[in-house]
Amino acid sequence: MSEITLKVNGQLLSVDVAPDTPLLWVLRDHLGMTGTKFGCGIAQCGACTVHLNGEATRSCSVTAEAISGAEVVTIEGLSQTGGAVLQKLWADMNVSQCGYCQAGVLMATAAMFKQTAKPTDAEIDALVSNICRCGTYPRIRAAIHKAAGMMVAEGAAA
Amino acid sequence: MSEIDRRSFLITSGLFSGGMALGVAPASAAEPKDGTSHAPWATDGSGGVEMHPWISIAPDDIVTIRVPTPEVGNGAATQVAMNVCEELQCDWSKVRIEFASVRRDYLEKGIYTVGRQPMFSGHGTDPERMKMALQLGASARERLQRAAAFRWKVWQDEIDAKDSVLTHRPTGRTLRFGEVAAEAANVLVYNEPDMKSEAEWTFLGKASPFKLTAPAIADGSAVYGIDVKVPGMVHAALKQCPVHGGKLKSHDPKVVLGMPGVRAVVVVDPAKSRGVPKGLTNPVGMGMILTTAQSGVAVIADHYWQAKKALDALPVEWDLGPGGKFADEKAVYAQGKAALAKGKGPVIRARGDVSSVKGGKVLDASYATPWCENAAMEPLNGTAMVTADKCEMWVPAQDQHAALWVAVDETGLMPDKVDMHQTLIGGAFGRRTASDDVRMVVAVAKEYPGVPVKVIWSREETMAQGRFRTPIMTRFKAVLDKEGMPEAFTAHTILGGLIAMMSSLEDSPYVVSGAIPNAEISSTFLPYHVQTGAYRGPCYNSHSFMVESFIDECAAAAKIDPLDYRLRLIDKWDPAWGVVLKTAAAKADWGKPLPKGEGRGIAIANWPNAGLRKNGTTVCCVVHVAVSRSGALSVKQVDLAFDCGKIANRDAVAAQLEGAVIFGLNSVINEEITLKNGAVVETNFDVYPMMRIGDVPPVINIHFDALSGDDRFQPVGEAPVGPVAAALGNAIFAATGKRLRQTPFRKARLNWT
Ligand code: FES
Ligand code: FES
Numbered sequence: 004m005s006e007i008t009l010k011v012n013g014q015l016l017s018v019d020v021a022p023d024t025p026l027l028w029v030l031r032d033h034l035g036m037t038g039t040k041f042g043c044g045i046a047q048c049g050a051c052t053v054h055l056n057g058e059a060t061r062s063c064s065v066t067a068e069a070i071s072g073a074e075v076v077t078i079e080g081l082s083q084t085g086g087a088v089l090q091k092l093w094a095d096m097n098v099s100q101c102g103y104c105q106a107g108v109l110m111a112t113a114a115m116f117k118q119t120a121k122p123t124d125a126e127i128d129a130l131v132s133n134i135c136r137c138g139t140y141p142r143i144r145a146a147i148h149k150a151a152g153m154m155v156a157e158g159a160a161a
Numbered sequence: 162m163s164e165i166d167r168r169s170f171l172i173t174s175g176l177f178s179g180g181m182a183l184g185v186a187p188a189s190a191a192e193p194k195d196g197t198s199h200a201p202w203a204t205d206g207s208g209g210v211e212m213h214p215w216i217s218i219a220p221d222d223i224v225t226i227r228v229p230t231p232e233v234g235n236g237a238a239t240q241v242a243m244n245v246c247e248e249l250q251c252d253w254s255k256v257r258i259e260f261a262s263v264r265r266d267y268l269e270k271g272i273y274t275v276g277r278q279p280m281f282s283g284h285g286t287d288p289e290r291m292k293m294a295l296q297l298g299a300s301a302r303e304r305l306q307r308a309a310a311f312r313w314k315v316w317q318d319e320i321d322a323k324d325s326v327l328t329h330r331p332t333g334r335t336l337r338f339g340e341v342a343a344e345a346a347n348v349l350v351y352n353e354p355d356m357k358s359e360a361e362w363t364f365l366g367k368a369s370p371f372k373l374t375a376p377a378i379a380d381g382s383a384v385y386g387i388d389v390k391v392p393g394m395v396h397a398a399l400k401q402c403p404v405h406g407g408k409l410k411s412h413d414p415k416v417v418l419g420m421p422g423v424r425a426v427v428v429v430d431p432a433k434s435r436g437v438p439k440g441l442t443n444p445v446g447m448g449m450i451l452t453t454a455q456s457g458v459a460v461i462a463d464h465y466w467q468a469k470k471a472l473d474a475l476p477v478e479w480d481l482g483p484g485g486k487f488a489d490e491k492a493v494y495a496q497g498k499a500a501l502a503k504g505k506g507p508v509i510r511a512r513g514d515v516s517s518v519k520g521g522k523v524l525d526a527s528y529a530t531p532w533c534e535n536a537a538m539e540p541l542n543g544t545a546m547v548t549a550d551k552c553e554m555w556v557p558a559q560d561q562h563a564a565l566w567v568a569v570d571e572t573g574l575m576p577d578k579v580d581m582h583q584t585l586i587g588g589a590f591g592r593r594t595a596s597d598d599v600r601m602v603v604a605v606a607k608e609y610p611g612v613p614v615k616v617i618w619s620r621e622e623t624m625a626q627g628r629f630r631t632p633i634m635t636r637f638k639a640v641l642d643k644e645g646m647p648e649a650f651t652a653h654t655i656l657g658g659l660i661a662m663m664s665s666l667e668d669s670p671y672v673v674s675g676a677i678p679n680a681e682i683s684s685t686f687l688p689y690h691v692q693t694g695a696y697r698g699p700c701y702n703s704h705s706f707m708v709e710s711f712i713d714e715c716a717a718a719a720k721i722d723p724l725d726y727r728l729r730l731i732d733k734w735d736p737a738w739g740v741v742l743k744t745a746a747a748k749a750d751w752g753k754p755l756p757k758g759e760g761r762g763i764a765i766a767n768w769p770n771a772g773l774r775k776n777g778t779t780v781c782c783v784v785h786v787a788v789s790r791s792g793a794l795s796v797k798q799v800d801l802a803f804d805c806g807k808i809a810n811r812d813a814v815a816a817q818l819e820g821a822v823i824f825g826l827n828s829v830i831n832e833e834i835t836l837k838n839g840a841v842v843e844t845n846f847d848v849y850p851m852m853r854i855g856d857v858p859p860v861i862n863i864h865f866d867a868l869s870g871d872d873r874f875q876p877v878g879e880a881p882v883g884p885v886a887a888a889l890g891n892a893i894f895a896a897t898g899k900r901l902r903q904t905p906f907r908k909a910r911l912n913w914t
Contacts (some may be wrong), residue, residue: 004421009569021421021466028466037388038381038435040587042538043620047846050538065576078381094375097812100820101234102378103385103587128855134846134911136538140854141861142816143323 007071011036012080016100022068026060027051029067030077038106042134048115052114053077053129054084059130078106086113089150096146100137108133112147121151122151166324174736178319210342212301214272215294216245220344222325224251225368226624227261229290231282232374233559233593235878238812239372240285241294243810247364248298248356249452251338252325258373259585263561267576280561281594282586286809286874295356302526302789303354308344309337310335320644326836345781367810372570374585386557386584387542393611394544395424397605398468399616400477401457401626403840405692407482408456411681417460417475419512422467426475429457429601431788434774435573442773443566450563451659452597476647482730484690484839490531493689493836497634497655501527505653510667512768518649524718528707528902532834534849535696539587541618543602547572552579552603559593567596571603590824592799617835621844629834631658633703635666637711645719646729647671651677654704658693661686664702665883668772669708671896690839698879699825705766705883706829706890706904713762713891714900723763723891724751731765735774737804737869741765741781744867749783758913759787759797762891768880775871778805778880782822788896792912796826798860801881806873808865814877815863822861827852829886833905845854850907 008017011034018033025044030036030053039062042050053062054076062075066117076084089109092098099105108131115122115130122130127147135143204722209219217225226245232238242258263280266273274282276289284290291462302322303337309327310317310405313334321328326336339733359366368845377383402408414426431454443450458477462468488495545554550570558564561583566578586593598618606614616624635654652666663684672680696702716726724746732739735890742765746752749761770777785798831850835842843849890901897913 021470023470024466026463028464031388032464032466032689035390037384037390038383040385040538041387041540041617043846045620045845045847048851049537059339082380090376090379093379094371097369097375097816098372099234099372099378100236100816101376101538101586101588102374102383105378106381111381119610126852132853132855134538134851135854136536136590136824136851138820138827138852138857139816140823140852140857143854 005068008068009072010074012083012100020067022066024067026053026062026065026070026075028068030062036077036079040103040106042104042107047134048104048107050080050104050107052110052133054110057117059111070091078110081109081113084088084113088153089113092146092150094127096142096149098139098142098146100139104133104135108135108143116150116154122147165647173284180289192680198693212304212342212346213374214269214817215261215297216249216301218338220339220342221251222252222255222337222339224249224255224338225257225258225259227259227273229261229266229280230285231260231280231559231561231583231586232591233282236372236810236816237282237284237285239370239374240810240813241290242293242373243365243370244294245249245298246811248295249302250324251533253364255325256373261805263565264580265579266563271590275860278610282559283473283878284876286876288303288873289337291874296353299354299356300448302350303350303451304345305338305341307348308341312341312344326433337820345627351691365809366807369810374445383538383585385587386544387539387587387617389544389555389584389615391544391555394613394615395461395463395609396465396468397459397461397614397616398465399457399459399601399605399618399622401455401622402479402481403625403813404479404481404484404690404838406484406690407882409458409737410478410480412458412478413476417471420467420474422463423460423471424463424865425461425590425609427459427461427605428460429454429604429608431456434571434604437566438573438575441576450566451595452567452600454571454600454604455605457601459608459616467742469619471833481839487839490515490836493691494632494634496689497632497687498659500655500685500687501634501636501653507661508681508683510672510682511680512672515649515679515681516663518640518679521648522718524637524639524641524714525632526711526714526902527636528710529704530630530632530636530703532693533696533828533832534624534627534629534689534843535590535592536624536835536849536851537590540620540623540759541598542616543599544613544615545602545606546611546613547603550574550578552600554580554599554603555582556599556602557584557593558596558599559589560596561584563594563596564599567600568603571600572607572888590697591699594695595628597628605771610851624844624849625841627834627841628694629694630702631656631660631693631700632856633657633700635707637707639711639715641715641719645721647677647715650677651681652683654684655687656684656700657687657689659688660693660695660699663800664701664769665771666702666704666767670731670734670738670771671712673772674731676730676734691836697821698882701768701879702825702828702882702886703764706886709764709766709884709887710890712901713764713887713894719821722752727763728767737775737871738765738779741802741804741867744864745783745800747803748862748864749785749798751783756788757880758896759785760892760895760897761785762888762893762895764887764891766884766885768858775869775873778875778877780880780884782885782888784892786886786892786896787888788893788911788913790913792895792910794906794911798862799858799885800862800864802864802867803877803880804867804869805875805877806869806871808868809874817878818863818881821878822885823852823857825882825885826889828882829889829904830906853897
């Protein structure tokens with residue numbers, strides 16, 4: 004066990020965990036933040052996506068020791084980091100079915116918007132490659148395009 | 162509501178007016194006060210005054226509706242709340258849902274048990290439950306109005322109820338629902354109020370609010386089974402014999418007991434299932450006990466990662482059992498092939514005399530579908546605490562009755578000693594119906610009594626221990642008459658699993674309508690060692706794929722357009738089917754020429770009652786594909802028309818149909834479980850391909866134009882899964898001339914010149 008310090012959603016936290024514990028389980032088990040989901044454990048599905056130092060990262064596949072001191076944003080902190088528009092759209096457009104994958108999808112989407120304000124379909128395909136077994140993909144794409152439109156409109160107004 | 166129903170409803174509602182008639186604690190008192198965090202999807206939770214076990218109203222007007230329907234992602238729980246809201250006339254923004262407690266249902270003699278498959282996640286519009294919900298809403302509204310009339314000393318019929326406000330028309334005085342709820346709860350209603358006619362509905366069929374779960378999903382606060390937190394909880398990682406039916410031979414706990422956080426290594430032994438207490442029979446619904454415990458071993462630790470690491474390090478030896486002798490899946494399927502080669506099996510439906518048909522063009526084709534895994538995104542899991550006289554559990558069950566009775570069977574406790582908390586469900590598609598997962602959770606917790614244990618299957622374990630889609634092989638023969646229409650049709654089908662249904666083969670309208678005058682369907686049941694279960698439209702998904710592909714073969718042999726061919730066979734039998742076919746075809750520009758290498762395919766089917774007119778949900782898909790010369794397949798467009806009678810929530814229906822199209826496409830293109838030495842090979846998404854956002858067709862059109870308006874609100878989530886597969890195969894045939902009779906299609910070479 005070793006003491007690891009992280010900044011999670013703006014809060015400085017320290018946990019005592021085995022150094023090889025994946026960030027996913029640090030968040031879920033040790034910090035009690037269960038919004039980040041376990042899907043596959045091998046960086047395939049994206050259910051566990053968080054922002055690690057600002058970048059979309061599959062938290063099942065980074066260990067605690069590798070990221071000591073890092074800054075992490077999870078779905079619980081998304082609304083404070085500009086994701087509220089997305090979250091509202093996700094509800095309004097009834098994107099989710101079971102919803103289990105959607106925290107990861109939202110985190111991947113929010114990270115994409117940091118790179119590009121108006122993502123193309125190809126960019127969406129590449130950057131929001133999460134698995135959704137319920138098949139909400141058409142709605143995810145529609146919600147992303149709508150969000151881009153709203154953000155562009157907001158930007159123009161500002 | 163029939164007279165008898167009405168009367169029993171009256172008694173029920175009389176008993177529960179004022180709450181406590183049976184001496185059962187009010188719902189709010191049962192809410193755990195120990196900091197247990199499974200809100201907001203708690204059972205037995207929430208404050209407010211109970212109008213009925215289904216409905217509570219709080220002073221701030223929040224209406225809590227306890228739905229007997231778990232939420233698997235199809236919006237069924239929201240639908241039940243909408244049904245209540247239509248008659249209650251409450252403000253939708255003030256409505257919350259909780260999952261009704263199956264224990265309370267048991268204690269209060271089936272208070273939530275209404276309709277077919279009560280407390281199963283599939284149906285928000287089950288006809289009886291829908292009527293019950295509407296009547297309960299009307300009854301609560303009536304009592305609120307009466308309470309207001311009493312308070313104001315005015316005639317009740319001068320009081321309107323709308324958006325959670327009661328208004329006295331002559332004076333304009335108002336009261337909020339929450340202000341009179343306590344008095345209303347004490348009002349006894351001897352004559353239930355009439356319900357609105359459907360034409361008077363203002364909400365159902367009109368509004369498409371987003372699912373009530375949506376905001377919590379979007380902010381990460383939604384609580385699935387895997388998210389449950391109970392004070393003092395420990396974690397278990399579970400491993401069962403990789404070959405289904407095998408047994409634990411030996412293991413060496415010493416090796417791992419000293420690892421950090423590890424508390425215990427426990428063994429699950431099927432012989433330790435205690436059985437349902439004598440004299441009890443499981444009375445309801447789908448909650449049949451279909452499962453037994455599987456031999457396995459679990460490591461219990463403070464945290465999941467510790468448990469998993471220790472489990473990986475635990476030396477384990479298995480006695481693989483009879484399944485271990487199969488080198489691969491082909492060796493297992495060889496049993497089916499041999500049975501198929503023997504000719505027919507026991508005949509389950511016959512019409513005319515197939516042997517009397519001589520001459521004519523003969524078609525003979527064999528089809529096969531493999532095991533597939535439900536692959537819900539939430540791995541199997543559950544939390545339970547078992548003591549000598551109690552079992553409390555928090556589980557993402559698809560059928561609460563099944564979960565309750567499985568726990569009773571595993572612990573030997575009376576049902577009133579089993580308390581089950583239903584959580585949100587991260588997908589299931591049938592996987593969580595039989596509650597074999599709940600049984601394993603309870604079986605593990607039983608070995609570590611008095612402590613809440615959260616058991617998590619890794620993804621690998623979830624997939625290795627699937628209850629897979631039943632593999633099916635069918636050999637079809639048809640003899641075509643001079644016109645090219647089938648005069649005789651035979652099918653022999655081999656079903657390799659526990660779930661062995663014949664929907665859409667045995668009751669195919671081509672057969673039951675008499676359109677094909679001579680038909681014979683036979684089936685052979687071959688239980689392989691690999692366990693099977695429900696997989697979105699069980700067995701139907703295979704049968705409808707095969708029948709609709711084979712009919713396409715007949716049309717091609719007869720040189721008749723596949724749409725015309727189907728219309729000739731079924732348009733007269735049930736014109737609603739013809740409308741569905743014609744709508745999908747017209748919307749998809751059926752018949753419009755396409756460039757070389759492109760093609761359209763069409764297929765139609767009905768779940769769950771193809772053989773009955775005005776029943777189930779009929780779906781027709783037209784799929785448009787492009788296949789490159791080198792054989793790369795792309796699905797350009799899917800057009801879907803359907804008839805489920807009527808719809809209560811248009812957007813929710815569209816979402817289910819979209820999702821089912823994608824599920825069906827993934828199933829037919831990608832999915833297959835194979836074996837090595839009897840054990841599952843594909844245990845994670847690196848080798849079990851799943852469509853991602855870039856793989857889905859760019860255009861999926863859901864057309865509502867074929868709805869008949871017949872008096873039914875049938876569920877739509879399963880119906881597309883078979884026809885979309887057949888339509889894809891038929892489109893590939895149109896594009897390349899290659900007929901695909903086996904899935905997954907990704908294994909087929911589609912190149913053409
Ligand atoms: S759980 Fe991390 S990518 Fe699937
Ligand atoms: S909404 Fe269920 S997995 Fe995506």
